[in-house]
Amino acid sequence: MIGNDVWIGGQLIIFLGVAIGNKIVVAAGSVFTKDIPDNSQFWGPGQGDSVAKE
Numbered sequence: 001m002i003g004n005d006v007w008i009g010g011q012l013i014i015f016l017g018v019a020i021g022n023k024i025v026v027a028a029g030s031v032f033t034k035d036i037p038d039n040s041q042f043w044g045p046g047q048g049d050s051v052a053k054e
Contacts, residue, residue: 003038018035024036025040027042
């Protein structure tokens with residue numbers, strides 16, 4: 001599931017069953033293996049560990 005007001009860069013991978021919350025910014029080339037909470041930003045490459053709350 002992908003929430004509302006989400007900005008997603010290209011060439012990323014979202015694994016089956018992963019939920020992307022509301023008001024999220026996702027950088028290009030990201031890989032998501034776990035849920036991303038609301039109001040977060042993800043800028044680093046890797047497995048969804050570089051999440052920063054606003």
